[in-house]
Amino acid sequence: MIFFECFILLALVVSGQCFPKPYDENVSYAYDFPYMSRNDWGARPPVNTVSLSLPVPYVIIHHSYIPGPCSTTNQCINAMRSMQNSHQLHQGWDDIGYNFAVGGDGVVYEGRGWNNVGAHALGYNFDSIGIVFIGDFVSRLPPEIQLNAAKRLIEKGVELGHISRDYYLLGHRQVTATECPGNALFREITTWDRFANYNM
Ligand SMILES: [Zn+2]
Structure with missing residues (x-):
């Protein structure tokens, strides 16, 4: 039985299913952190x-x-699909609203990506990358690996020239009347590099 399970695991590793694939093997960069493209999580095409004009x-x-919150990649993939369903099928938007999501599994999930205008912060969609933390962070913080996934994504965006070097980091509540991204997570991001202490 143990032998059988090891065989299944080996088969998954060999077929690449145990590791997220890089964004696109044909482009000149690969992410050096766990990343799932739309293809990897089974996104529907955008309507x-x-x-998006870059850098933002x-x-x-x-x-x-x-x-x-999701803590396994399967749960996070389900969360991505459910957000896309909600935004695209129920709200009637073109696609999942966010440019990227980060899961409690430490994986960055591609939403609209770097190149497409999102639908996440009215008045700022054309000038920003929107990153959603999957979960409810009103009274508790995301796990360290989820926080780090977002930080590494932002660093990579700057490195690739998609985010301005002198960017402003904001919580959704600073540009719209909302409690998003939750009190605990908002307090956390006020300590991050480039956090902009202003309200619209
Ligand atoms: Zn929000």
């Missing part, structure tokens, strides 16, 4: 896309609230 001056942090 329409609008090009703002990074805006959200929490999903619902779906709640």
